[in-house]
Each structure stands twice: as C-alpha cells, then as structure tokens.
Amino acid sequence: MQYLLLIYVSESDESKMDKSTLEAVHAEYGTFTQGIIQGGQFKGGERLRPVATASTVRIRNGKTVITDGPFAETREQLGGFYMIEAKNLDEATAIAARIPGARHGSIEVRPIWPMS
Numbered sequence: 001m002q003y004l005l006l007i008y009v010s011e012s013d014e015s016k017m018d019k020s021t022l023e024a025v026h027a028e029y030g031t032f033t034q035g036i037i038q039g040g041q042f043k044g045g046e047r048l049r050p051v052a053t054a055s056t057v058r059i060r061n062g063k064t065v066i067t068d069g070p071f072a073e074t075r076e077q078l079g080g081f082y083m084i085e086a087k088n089l090d091e092a093t094a095i096a097a098r099i100p101g102a103r104h105g106s107i108e109v110r111p112i113w114p115m116s
Helices: 011-015 019-038 089-096
Strands: 002-009 042-047 055-060 063-068 077-085 106-111
Touching: 002 011, 002 089, 011 077, 019 042, 019 077, 089 106
Parallel strands: none
Antiparallel strands: 002 077, 002 106, 042 077, 055 063
C-alpha cells in the first residue's frame, strides 16, 4: 500500500538555524532518503518552496478566487513530502518516525486512495 508522508515544520524556526545546523539537517534527510530508496519503500518525494510562494485556489459562486499563501494560518507549514510503499500503517508510521523533521515538526501519514 502507498502512503504519503507530509512533513510539517515551522518555517520561522528553520530560518533561525545557523548554516552548519541547516547543512546537518539536510545531510540527515539525504541519509534517510537513501535508506528508503535502498529499502525499496521510496516512490517519490520533494522539498517544497516556502509558504510565501504558495497560492490557494477556491471556486465560490462559480468564480475562481486565488489568494496568496496557504489556506490557514498555522504554526507549522507543509515543507515537503515522501510517497512510500509500506506493508501497513505500522510500517508507514515507523518510516515516518525516522524523518528528521519529526523531531521538531510533525509528519502526517496518509494512505493513498488509488484512482483506479
């Protein structure tokens, strides 16, 4: 079964990290990613640009409304994701717990609902 692991982090906290700390975190992500690639669980994943670059699209009364930024004010923002293959939710949550961002943010584990 496929799962989407949504990584939520505080962009303001991340922006306060010094260069060496950021480099260490990025190295941890590289190690994690290589581990799930080698383990056969990796299906895809990307880091997202800051929330300030986002747009939200809604249709209201037949009109398209586009606003800057995310749909809600929150302390944590969606910073990236991994799509993985796991036997079950237990395996998916165990993989999510290894994501470096879980130590200072949160990881939402969501099963994929196949379109076919």
